Amino acid sequence: MSLEKHLTMAMCREKQTFCILLLLFVVMGSNLAEGETRPRNPFPFEANSTEKQGFLKWVRQMGSLKHSIFHTAKNNFLPSFYITVDKRPGVGDYSSVQDAVDSLPLINLLRVVIKINAGTYKEKVNVVATKAFLTFEGAGADKTVIEWGDNAATPGPNGRPLGTFASASVAINSPYFIAKNITFKNTTPCPLSGAPAKQAVAFRISADTAAFLGCKFLSWQDTLxxxxxxxxxxxxxxxxxxxxxxxxxxxxxxxxxxxxxxNALGALTAQKRSSLLEATGFSFVNCKVTGSGALYLGRAWGTFSRVVFAYTYMDKIIVPKGWYDWGDRTRELTVFYGQYKCSGPGASFSGRVSWSRELTDDEAKPFIALSFIDGEEWISL
Known part of the structure; x- marks a missing residue:
């Protein structure tokens, strides 16, 4: 029996799950439309600091069992089928990643593992919203590479610039995606000295419940x-x-x-939480920050931007102030930027802006466990 027939029969038994997925796709929506480009905003000035307000309320919320607006996740961990991709003709089932993805039925509800053998795959990959439960498994991040060279200024099919959203070398729009041991790269070259940077996304994840293990993401501006x-x-x-x-x-x-x-002033994160109703944010635990130039830990793309670093080593490249308000001092009253038991020459909290927070044990607790992302429901380690 063919793979497509197997999947079709299984999907007939999964109509209820599909309805849930369709509802999820509608709820998730898109915050940045295709063709839209994020502003460069090259740090026009530094704002004076004001006292951060309301952080304790959010900490209490994140520590509760109902901090997330997302529905209960029901993952399929057990692989049902394997597909092999290999650049060498006749070795694998397909010679390109996109061809392997396209071979699946439009509506996929079983775990399918696409094993991508060693090689550099020069292609733009897009997974549509209805092809859920896919796993991309490489031969090692240094051996399996998917790369493309679009940037925000690249002309699209209609002749207009693609924008940041559509510049991604690999774009995943389906839930329950897993990637293991692969490099995702945007090959847009570094801009010449003094030239404006171009947004060039290596990877875009626009769906719920995705896990990435041992992967690399490489680009210049707007990598991930x-x-x-x-x-x-x-x-x-x-x-x-x-x-x-x-x-x-x-x-x-x-x-x-x-x-x-x-080689100049950069920023690690730009988290875009824009409303009190959004249960979003980035948490970095046991990480390492290194490199060149001068680096902000983050800047407030969203008015209610949320980022926490815990147990993280920070090299001397970190700007002492740590955080930037995107040139809007009112955001200093609404963002949540925290740091907890970090180390290294760039981790000193003494020079940080007054509207960031050095967290206590109780304040940090919600951010350093899988419960921060409801991970017990959908992650299998």
């Missing part, structure tokens, strides 16, 4: 678009210059290496 949903990054390497982790996800980064390649 952590767009929407709950996400888990474990022992990943993420490299960039400005806002190289950005978006409005609810995401936990554990044991990751964050490496700056800027």
């Amino acid at each position: 678009y952590d767009h929407l949903g709950r996400h888990y990054f474990k022992e990943c390497y993420i490299e960039g210059s400005v806002d190289f982790i950005f978006g409005n996800g609810l995401s936990l980064y554990e044991g990751c290496h964050l490496h700056a390649i800027s």
Whole structure:
């Protein structure tokens, strides 16, 4: 019996799950439309600090069992089928990743593992919202590479610039995605000295419940678009210059290496929480920050931006103030920027802006466990 027939029969038994998925797709939506480009905003000035208000209320919320607006997640961990991708003709089932993805039925509700053998796959990959439960498994992050070279200024099919959203080398729009031991790269070259940078996304995740294990994400500006949903990054390497982790996800980064390649002033994160009703934020636990240039830990892309660093080593490249308000002093009253038991020459809290917070044990507790992303429901370690 063919793979498609197997999947079709199984999906007939999963109509209820599909309805839930469709509802999820509608609820998640998109905060940055295709073709739209994020502003460069190259740090026009430094704002004076004002006292941070209301942080304790959010800490209490995040410590409760009902901190997330997301529905209960029901993952399928057991693989049902395997597909092999290999650049060598006749060795694998397919010679390109996109061809392997396209071979699946439009509506997929079983765990399918796409094993991507060693090689550099020069292609732009897009997974549509209805192809859930996919796993991309590489032969090692240094051996399996998916790369493309679009940036925000690249002309699209209609002749207009693609924008940040559509510049991604790999874009995942389906829930329950897993990636293991792969490098995702945007090959847009470093801008010449004095030239404006171009947003060039290596990877965009625009769906709920995605996990990344031992992966690398490489680009310059806007490397990893952590767009929407709950996400888990474990022992990943993420490299960039400005806002190289950005978006409005609810995401936990554990044991990751964050490496700056800027020759000037850059920023590690740009978290976009824009409303009190959004249960989103980035938490970095047991990570390492290294690189060149001068680096902010984050800047407030969203009015209610949320980022926490815990047990993280910070090299001397960190700007002493730590955080930037995006040139809008009113955001200093609404953002939540915290630090807990970090180490290294860039970790000193003495020079931080007054509207960031050095967390106590109780305040840090909600951010340093899988419960931050409801991970007990959908992550299998």
